[in-house]
Amino acid sequence: MNLPNMATAPDAGFQEGSAFIGAVWEFHSETGKSTPKLDGTSAAEDPYQYKPDTMCRAGGGGLGCQGLQCPPKAPGGPEGIPVVWKKAPKAITNPDWTEYRAISGPTCLYDPQPENVLANIAARILTDFRQLPVNPGSLEAQPFPHTLKGGPTNFYATTGEQGFDVTILGQAVHLTATPANYTYAFGDGTNLGPTPAAGYSIPEAEWLNNETRTSHTYTNTGNYQATLTTSFTGTYSVNNGPPLPINGTLDITTPAKTIQVWKTEKALVADTCQENPNSWGCPG
Missing domain, CATH: 2.60.40.10 (Immunoglobulins)
Structure with a gap:
């Protein structure tokens, strides 16, 4: 069963088949990209970063992708990948994604140019x-x-x-x-x-x-x-x-x-430094 792949809401949260990322941004689960709303209310930049969880689990709760099929959109095209999406603030560098729960139900990820993903990373x-x-x-x-x-x-x-x-x-x-x-x-x-x-x-x-x-x-x-x-x-x-x-x-x-x-220098002395602190080579 194909689930809805785009949703907006005024607050963050989870609902099966939808992604809530704020009232002014729309998240597209098939591409993993967000776009601003066209009503002029969007911020200059989406404040969140996103990651697809290919294990299809959300917060350890056992939400699975069993039975979800992601057939090609066009004959001979690539198949999609069953995923759930997670989001974290962009201000966090390399977040621990295990600490974030899903923002969408199981859905199919289709890269617009899947053959270029590895090439783009390599570049x-x-x-x-x-x-x-x-x-x-x-x-x-x-x-x-x-x-x-x-x-x-x-x-x-x-x-x-x-x-x-x-x-x-x-x-x-x-x-x-x-x-x-x-x-x-x-x-x-x-x-x-x-x-x-x-x-x-x-x-x-x-x-x-x-x-x-x-x-x-x-x-x-x-x-x-x-x-x-x-x-x-x-x-x-x-x-x-x-x-x-x-x-x-x-x-x-x-x-x-x-x-x-x-450098080192050698000399014959009559006294030890303990006997004569002013003797040659003594710290005193």
């Missing part, structure tokens, strides 16, 4: 990927904050794979950001990378004699501003579909970390 996915709040981690150094001229300083990155669930063009999209390459800028004009080596922490007893793949030796004393740029690759999955690669990367640079490079 913009890199832009959306680069706007994700990916945590770049941090650049760590051993020893820190002081290290020695002529000795190895071990650098390493702290970050990992991160996942995000977003809505793009009305579709549920899962994106994954994975660190792939690292570029270490040591602050003295030398760089390492891009390299897949994230580095790792080593025991303090090995700081002065263990040179790792991501170690650096400073040849002059001074304060140096070291940074790390991590290049993330990504994949995306539309409506629980297979993961697809994103053609491009997200490059994030950490805030600078000050590395203080000191």
Whole structure:
């Protein structure tokens, strides 16, 4: 049985076969789009965002789509998808849709150009990927904050794979950001990378004699501003579909970390610092 696919009402709510989104906007469940009323009373923009629930459940109440058929509108055309629609305020970024109940009964979703949905998402996915709040981690150094001229300083990155669930063009999209390459800028004009080596922490007893793949030796004393740029690759999955690669990367640079490079000097002294605080090399 086909249910009504458009409705208006002065308040939000649920009624079988209709979507209530306000007195000045009309929601079309076959396309997932809202349009303003033609009486001049509509706001400049619909304040809500919408998501089709393909599981056909509303608020956990077990509202199902069993028996709902969505035949093609035209011979040889695409079939519709049984869904119920949910709405949330646009002011909420990436809402938890499980907290919102349905605004329509089971209905058929027909995309005006269904063959273009994935293509349209693919065309913009890199832009959306680069706007994700990916945590770049941090650049760590051993020893820190002081290290020695002529000795190895071990650098390493702290970050990992991160996942995000977003809505793009009305579709549920899962994106994954994975660190792939690292570029270490040591602050003295030398760089390492891009390299897949994230580095790792080593025991303090090995700081002065263990040179790792991501170690650096400073040849002059001074304060140096070291940074790390991590290049993330990504994949995306539309409506629980297979993961697809994103053609491009997200490059994030950490805030600078000050590395203080000191030098050592040796001398013979007669007293310890406890015996003579003013002795050579003592803090006093």
